[in-house]
Amino acid sequence: MHKRRVAxxxxxxxxxxxLTACQTRSHDTAVVMPLAxxxxxxxxxxxxxxxxxxTRSDRVLATSLLAHRGETWQRDFAARQVRxxxxxxxxxxxxxxxxxxxxxxxxGLREDGGAIKAYSYxxxxxxxxxRFSELVFEEGKWWVEGWFIAxxxxxxxx
Numbered sequence: 001m002h003k004r005r006v007a008x009x010x011x012x013x014x015x016x017x018x019l020t021a022c023q024t025r026s027h028d029t030a031v032v033m034p035l036a037x038x039x040x041x042x043x044x045x046x047x048x049x050x051x052x053x054x055t056r057s058d059r060v061l062a063t064s065l066l067a068h069r070g071e072t073w074q075r076d077f078a079a080r081q082v083r084x085x086x087x088x089x090x091x092x093x094x095x096x097x098x099x100x101x102x103x104x105x106x107x108g109l110r111e112d113g114g115a116i117k118a119y120s121y122x123x124x125x126x127x128x129x130x131r132f133s134e135l136v137f138e139e140g141k142w143w144v145e146g147w148f149i150a151x152x153x154x155x156x157x158x
Contacts, residue, residue: 047118053065057086062081069145102124112134116134116142120133120156133148
């Protein structure tokens, strides 16, 4: 009976280690996986992919577009931005002050020192919002480093 319990405990321990390793491995792959079909030498293409990731609630794509500032930062930042965007375009969000989500339109780029700001215009039933992603060029590619609401809607007039 004692040998059976020990064997069961060992089996559970091995199973737990395998599951932990699989979970960690799949997360690592999501963070560093190549971005098929996205030209990361083109900042506008990176911004468009970021908008797609947010509007489709694609955390894996959103995470893989982020600048390398640590795994925890990437995972948490992507999750927060995807969750907030999903709420804004959900039925609950549409009953908010903005009204029904109608469309998002990528507007263009502005240089800002060594970074680039990529703008998009978010149209809702009762209001519009100008948002921008801050892109940085590292390791020969453009990466999203921030996601902001512009102070003025006409910032999107590029």
